[in-house]
Structures are given as C-alpha cells and as structure tokens.
Amino acid sequence: MDTQLELEIVTPTGVVVRENVDEVEAPGVMGHFGVLPGHRPFMSQLRAGQLRYRTGNDNHYVAVHWGFAEVLPDKVTILVETAEIAGDIDLERAESAKKRAEERMQQFGAAYDADKVKAEYDRAQARIDAVEQARKQS
C-alpha cells in the first residue's frame, strides 16, 4: 500500500498543484470528504469551497470553484474551473467581491441571475475561508 497520495489540481489555465501529499480534504457537493492513501476509487462533484491538503505537518489551503474530484488509491485528481492557493489570494479583493455579491443578492432577491450572484458569493467566501485557515495555521 502506498503511503502517499499524488495530488493534482488541474484547471483550464494549467496545473496548479502537483505534489505528493499525505491527506486531502475536499468540498464535495454532499459534504467535505477526506482522502487518505489507499482510498477506494471515488468520484465526486465539488462545490465552491476550500480544499486542504497535508504533507507531514504542513497544511495547505486552496480555494476551488466548481469541478470534480477523482480519487484513486494512490492518486487524487481535482478538476476545477478555478483554483487559487491561499498565499496568492488577495483578501481585500475577495472581501469586496463578497460584499458586492451580498448587495446584489439583497437588491434583486431571488430574481434574475440569482445563480450567478450566488456563485460569485460562494467563490468569494471560499477564498476568504482559505486565507483565514491558512493564517490560523501559521
């Protein structure tokens, strides 16, 4: 049995992460799920949220938005539309994006483009969460 997982996070603009890790936790549509080496083959849709992966004692956070994960006993592939490593996220921008989405949600209620605004909101929230988690870590 392998002791490590190969994690690959792929987006349409390139491979964001390719690393050997010990544990991955991802935001599945039916709840967060954790993956350790030797997991059964598994495929899940992902929602906007933060993904965590651990190498030794270091936790890393990535904000992901829409996609799915393919889990094999020795490999995890995350296919997402966007993936941002916590260290690269501009917290201010994420917060202002969240605010904007909130305002729009109040303005229009559940009307036109509600899905899009909600997606924007979730995405901003995911970014903020990822940054905050990463800060707590260090």
Place this chain on the structure above:
Amino acid sequence: MPSLRDLKRRTESVKNTQQITSAMKMVSAAKLRRSQDAILSARPFAKKMLQVLNSLATRADMDAHPLLTVREPKNIDVIVISADKGLCGSFNANIMKKAERFLGGLEAESLDLQIVGKKSRDYFRRRAYNIRSEFVDIFRDLNYENAAAIARPLIASYHEPDSEAGQENTVDAVYLIYNEFKNVIQQDVVVEQLLPIQKLDLDNDTERQDYIYEPSAEEIYNAVIPRHVEYQVWHALLESAAAEHAARMTAMDNASKNAAELIEDLTLTMNKVRQATITREILEIVSGAEAIQ
C-alpha cells in the same frame, strides 16, 4: 530627379516605420510564446476531462443528454472569432471570407451571430446579419470566464427547445469559426460544430475503474458535458490568440524586410543623386574656367 533633401526625409521616415514594425514583431513573438504556453497548459484539463467522460460512459446513458440530441437545424448560431486589432496580415480577412461563405451556404430559418473581436464586429455590423452578442476586447486579458460567458447562454438555449418564452432564443445548431494555430507561418481557418456535440472521441479499451459516485454517475455526467462545450470555446479562443500573434509576427517581419529593402534602394538613389550633383558642380566650375580663358 528627386532632390537630396526629399530622399533623406523619406529614408528617415521609412527607418522610423521599420523601427516600429520590428518592435511590434518582437512584442508579438513574446506574446505568441505566452499564448502557446497557454494552449499547452490547457491540455491536461482536456485530457483529464475526456478520461472522466470515458469512465462515465458505461455508467450513464451517453446519448440521452440534451446537448447530444440532434434536431432539425432551423435556428443556427455561429460564433466567429477574429482579432481585436489589425496589422496581422490576412488573419482577419481570411476569417471574414470563410465566415461569409459558410453563412451563405447555410439553410436556416434564422441565423444569429456571436461575434468575438472588434474586427469581425465592424465587418458584420455593416452587413445584414443578426448579431446576437458581441465580445470585444477580451484578448488582452483572456481568461476562462470569457469562454464560459460565450458558451453558457448557448448551452442554455440549446437545452430548452420547446419552452415558450425562449422561442426566439432557441438554437438547434452552433458552429464555431476561428483561426487555428498550425505553426508560426501557417494559420488555418476552421469551422467546427459545437452543438449538438459530435460523437465524443472516447476510447473504449481503457481499463475502467469501478468508482463510487457522489452524487451519481448521471449527475456528474450531466455536469461535465456542458463544461466540455465551454472548454471547446476556450480552446478556440486560445488557438485564435496564438494564431493572431503568429500572423502579426510574420506580417511585421515581412514589413521590416520590405522597409530594409526600401531603405537600401533609397540610399542607392541618394548616393547617385549626390554623385550627380558633385559631377555637375565640377563640370560647372571647369566650364566656367574654360569660358574665362
């Protein structure tokens, strides 16, 4: 015979132009490299997506998806991707020519255009075409969102063929016309059918993993298929961007070469004129001296 001063002035101006064209060539070369990188880094995503579709193929009813159903093409939508800027040889002209020929050959009740790029917008606005939406100035900072913004409304209107409200917005077939980057000196205009999705190029021999699906194979499949369409648009945008830079680089290289030739010619004439002037002056002095004697 042009005067020496005129010739000098012309040489200077051609030299200036040459400087500009060779600078533009270098800029395009750098941008081309970046666009090529972008195409390369988009590849793993496509590969992985096909793999996933592959493994889903046995689990979900592949042909049942609405984006794969073929309808009689009454309402056709065509996406034309050109550049925002000119000075890139026949890049834009080729697209327009091909697009117009293709549109002329279509038999449809209604024909809508989705325009990407300033050049094709300017072209089609002046003609009797129905432009559904325009995407201008997206190449400067190209990102996946652009592709999604183009593809999503189309996917949505393809989905609901019979909804009453969206009657005029429904689409039965979508085509994509863009410049494909073959290599630095060759760009090909290609016409691709985007919707209904052509038979997916799935490889049936690969060993399939027995996955646990969450929520279910169908749902994942239904979520992946529209992304596949978006990705195709994204790919076309990337190809077109790379092709544009390549075309501009070649065009500017030719322009610089022509300028060099012109400068050479002008310098030659300038020297001739100078020689002629000197000869004439000597002649005048000599004949003046002769006259005195």
